[in-house]
Amino acid sequence: MKYVIFTCIAIAVFLTGCKFSASVDPNLIDGDTTSASTTSSTTNETQYDVQITNFTFNQKFSNASYIFHKNALSKEFTPGSAVKSSIEELCEIGNNQKWLSDALLNTNVYTTRSGLETASHTTSNATTVTISATSDIYLTWGNMLVNTNDGFTGLTHIQMNDLNVGESKIVDANAFDCGTEFNFETPSTMSGPHGDQSTIAKAVSAAAATDEGFLSIHRGVITSSDGLANSVLDHTHFFNNPVAQVKITRLK
Amino acid sequence: MKIQLLLIFFTLFSQANATVFDVTITNLTTGMHFSQMLVTAHIESDPLFTPGQLASNAIETMAESESFVDFGSVGNVDLDTFKPAFPTSDLLNPGEKTSKVTLNTDSTANANHTHLSIVGRLIPTNDGFVGLNSYKVPTSVGTYQVYMNAWDAGTENNDENVISTVQGNNNTGIPQHTELNFNNSGSGLTFTRDENANKIGVHIHRGNLGDLVTNGSSSDISDLDRRIHRFMNPVALVTITVK
Numbered sequence: 001m002k003y004v005i006f007t008c009i010a011i012a013v014f015l016t017g018c019k020f021s022a023s024v025d026p027n028l029i030d031g032d033t034t035s036a037s038t039t040s041s042t043t044n045e046t047q048y049d050v051q052i053t054n055f056t057f058n059q060k061f062s063n064a065s066y067i068f069h070k071n072a073l074s075k076e077f078t079p080g081s082a083v084k085s086s087i088e089e090l091c092e093i094g095n096n097q098k099w100l101s102d103a104l105l106n107t108n109v110y111t112t113r114s115g116l117e118t119a120s121h122t123t124s125n126a127t128t129v130t131i132s133a134t135s136d137i138y139l140t141w142g143n144m145l146v147n148t149n150d151g152f153t154g155l156t157h158i159q160m161n162d163l164n165v166g167e168s169k170i171v172d173a174n175a176f177d178c179g180t181e182f183n184f185e186t187p188s189t190m191s192g193p194h195g196d197q198s199t200i201a202k203a204v205s206a207a208a209a210t211d212e213g214f215l216s217i218h219r220g221v222i223t224s225s226d227g228l229a230n231s232v233l234d235h236t237h238f239f240n241n242p243v244a245q246v247k248i249t250r251l252k
Numbered sequence: 253m254k255i256q257l258l259l260i261f262f263t264l265f266s267q268a269n270a271t272v273f274d275v276t277i278t279n280l281t282t283g284m285h286f287s288q289m290l291v292t293a294h295i296e297s298d299p300l301f302t303p304g305q306l307a308s309n310a311i312e313t314m315a316e317s318e319s320f321v322d323f324g325s326v327g328n329v330d331l332d333t334f335k336p337a338f339p340t341s342d343l344l345n346p347g348e349k350t351s352k353v354t355l356n357t358d359s360t361a362n363a364n365h366t367h368l369s370i371v372g373r374l375i376p377t378n379d380g381f382v383g384l385n386s387y388k389v390p391t392s393v394g395t396y397q398v399y400m401n402a403w404d405a406g407t408e409n410n411d412e413n414v415i416s417t418v419q420g421n422n423n424t425g426i427p428q429h430t431e432l433n434f435n436n437s438g439s440g441l442t443f444t445r446d447e448n449a450n451k452i453g454v455h456i457h458r459g460n461l462g463d464l465v466t467n468g469s470s471s472d473i474s475d476l477d478r479r480i481h482r483f484m485n486p487v488a489l490v491t492i493t494v495k
């Protein structure tokens with residue numbers, strides 16, 4: 001009997017090991033991920049590079065906002081739901097300060113970083129981060145599409161701790177409309193004719209009946225090239241999904 | 253010890269057979285509406301549609317006329333897991349989420365129905381539909397999210413011309429929707445070839461053109477509004493909870 005029990009336990013351990021040896025299904029948003037730990041490490045910290053590639057022709061990205069956190073952190077934004085005011089600030093004027101400082105107060109957050117802007121069709125310089133953990137490490141990232149009213153791209157809960165040292169992972173991202181301002185594309189509603197961060201003077205718009213009210217997939221800009229009166233944009237500002245790619249490399 | 257043993261067996265068993273799952277769908281567009289949707293689990297080799305290949309009559313009727321009547325006679329739809337997803341009204345409007353649809357592929361008869369497909373008409377378009385094509389449902393307990401794209405059935409020109417009523421697969425035009433009451437002053441886009449007569453394969457929808465006038469003038473071509481009815485993929489979020 002003891003032998004049988006031992007065999008069963010061995011099989012159970014073996015199967016469980018098989019099940020979790022690969023990384024977690026990237027579509028999993030709520031489930032058991034605790035066993036998907038990293039390879040053993042002699043230290044209790046890990047180091048990563050994070051880098052954004054902008055796939056658009058003429059949509060500069062505002063400073064990349066990075067939140068490094070545990071899986072237990074609630075999603076910072078959810079397609080189909082309204083965004084919080086700190087993300088509205090990022091979507092409409094490219095300011096990520098409140099979002100990142102708020103996040104730091106959460107005990108499920110290891111640390112945050114504000115990366116550089118990413119010019120159109122280029123890759124940003126990597127942001128390097130050291131995290132005092134070897135398991136349960138996730139990235140949430142976002143930035144504004146500067147030549148839009150409230151366009152945004154980002155991802156939540158990208159698993160990082162399944163990378164071995166030297167390995168990378170690449171994930172594509174879509175453009176969202178934050179739903180906090182109608183896409184008028186007019187001078188008074190845009191961050192700047194060409195969205196230059198240095199010219200941003202606009203305040204966050206007041207709530208209006210024309211706000212969509214939820215985080216949607218962006219329907220694209222209309223622009224003066226398509227006859228939209230007073231639009232400061234033209235066909236060079238068109239974009240399509242995916243608009244961005246994030247690359248995570250584990251250094252240590 | 254016996255209890256532990258039982259627990260181990262139970263754990264193994266439940267991981268291998270978790271094939272009861274809930275599905276909800278969220279409309280992520282800002283100006284497009286979805287009809288009622290067909291949510292079904294099926295065997296891998298029997299998809300509802302195949303990109304690049306001609307749409308079935310059932311897909312054409314669904315995409316052009318918002319009717320699912322032809323799916324009833326299609327052999328590849330298993331009636332045990334054929335579940336229409338009914339939103340609160342007969343339309344799923346921008347930002348809205350359907351109520352939960354539960355599929356059960358636990359019985360012997362449909363245990364091989366491992367793949368999930370969803371289709372519903374995309375409004376306003378000529379023959380556009382939202383579609384999830386043969387997503388392999390995970391067997392591990394948890395909640396999963398996948399995006400769903402807009403497809404073009406390839407069975408009708410995208411003339412963006414709103415007509416009064418549903419007129420069958422061989423007619424052109426976007427049927428007027430009583431709830432949404434689209435403008436219908438435009439003359440419609442013109443094409444040199446006719447997709448009705450020369451159907452093409454199911455493909456990713458290229459999006460709506462629309463225009464900015466509703467006055468019936470010579471520049472009033474499309475009945476759709478460029479500021480409202482444009483969209484990009486993905487158009488919907490599917491949440492799958494494996495129990």
